[in-house]
Amino acid sequence: MTTLSQIAWDDTILPFQLDRSDIRGRVARLDGTLDQILSQHDYPAPVEALVAEAALLTALIGQAIKLRWKLSLQVRGDGPIRIIATDYYAPSAEGEPARIRAWASYDPDRLDPEGPAFDQIGQGYFAVLIDQGAGTLPYQGITPLSGGSLAACAESYFAQSEQLPTRFMLAWRRERAEGRDIWRAGGVMLQVMPASSGSGASGGASGEQGLMTANDILKGEESENWNRTNILLSTIQEDELIGPKVSPTDLLVRLFHEEGPRVFDAQSVRFGCSCSPEKVRTSLSIYSAKDISHMTTDEGIVTADCQFCGAHYEFDPATLGFEATRTPDDGE
Template identity: 70%
Template sequence: MTLGQKIAWDDTVLPFQLDKSDMRGRVARLDGVLGGILRQHDYPAPVEALVAEMVLLTALIGQTVKLRWKLSLQVQSKGPVRMIATDYFAPDEEGRSARIRAYASFDPDRITDGPPFEQVGEGYFAILIDQGKGMQPYQGITPLAGGSLAACAEAYFAQSEQLPTRFSLGFGKSSQPGVAEHWRAGGIMLQHMPKASLHAKSGEGSGDGGLLQADDLLDGDEGENWNRVNILLDTVEHMELIGPVVPPTDLLVRLFHEEGPRVFDAQPVRFGCTCSEERVRQSLSIYSARDIEKMTTEGGRVTADCQFCGAHYDLDPKTVGFEAEESGNSGD
């Protein structure tokens, strides 16, 4: 793929490399993905913005996981927004779309008109990677700090992975003639290529609460390269990140043409959930008939709702639990 080539860039993540400065990165543009996620819920505006930011981070970070792996981002907070959870399901095979889902849990009485990040309080930002059956899941955690979810993700990579990382994100509602108002998001992730000789840093960093930052990990020529590329990234405009006019390939040329940008195959992403009636039945299989009876509604049914996609499941209580009379749907 050449840099002059146009691609269908909405709902894609485009990996790239800056050969002269030894950086790698990704450009993401999300449209239908956000619509699919946010239309499942009636979030207040600040919560919608936090979910949009979290989904964009998930798309940018998730593109690196291997086929059939699952990456999850989570925010746990004591603030009005108690939790944000996202999942990125890598494709089952090359050429297929990755899937993203997300939801937020919040206290509507505590939501304010302030900036979105003010809706989260003391808490933590976590990244979890599930490599599949028989493999130990990986989890890394960093405190919520820095004034945005993007800053939390940057602190995570500096603190837990010792990888200098930078995000430049844009998201908001798009209004175009003849097109219904809808959410769009776009962003760029930059990351210094890991060095085998890089010594692990310890002690306090220059970030909030003494957290390590990218600048704490690099010096000499590597530090100069990092600063130069970040200065170039600072010139990006909001509409260049999210707008429908400038393709990611053209954006990379405008920002980094002197850094030798090289792009790779784009990864399509879509909204997708893994919930199913079978999974609901499986989750209920640990309960006895007496436990199931306590879950049964006045109408004589056992119901469950997916927090991610809003799917509603309505089951005959006789067909669930480890004492079920039936295992299938025939009694429903």
């Protein structure tokens, strides 16, 4: 049964195209999904904000990858917030939901709970990784942290690595519903169609830290189309992104009715983790018996906790590493 905290377009990603402008995009809602991601942890407010932003970016970017592929975002810095990591697992078959997970590492002694979130990452990088599956080499693209937000970093990544002008508008907040706190999150992504981008690139870079911007890539009519749609996108209100009354299709019509919006099949998304006892065993298979002994607790077991979902695993040390003397079936 649908509850007051659920709406029809919760946890969906809707791809669309603006035919007049040769621009594509996606609208994402991550309500229950983000709620599950953040409920696994007790992050301070700045960390929660960055995890919410990264999860939205991951959903918006990841929807374009093929079945069974994996897309990851990694943010690393030298500040109190050291790592933000997300994974998007594309559906294993048509009609199935995609899965998202996210995790953060931070130094509580250095963190300012009231301070700006992005500034507390410090100097570092924003990376996009795409894993196409067994037998392939993962793709990785990296850009410096810049622009004051993870969304700005993602925009710089696409301009630098793909020469595709890209824009994100994101919103998230925690609100009270049905006697408990829940998260609402939504966002819109705009991106120039690959066939339309780059023809006027001058080779210069006018952005922060010498990074490329849309003005360095697009010229003439392409630039006019891009600027016009961005002006329209800038009129969006927070409640249109995360409120319960404006559907993604209604939002697109409101923003872009003169640009010829055309929508495609929506993709559902859920929280999901890929951890398992077998994966933990594999990760420990490179260690010797001596190494495993250093990991063994006073109770005579080796434990492991998933940073993403909090799952707890316990193992017989004799079944671990490349010098294991017992099999899992014998030892546990």
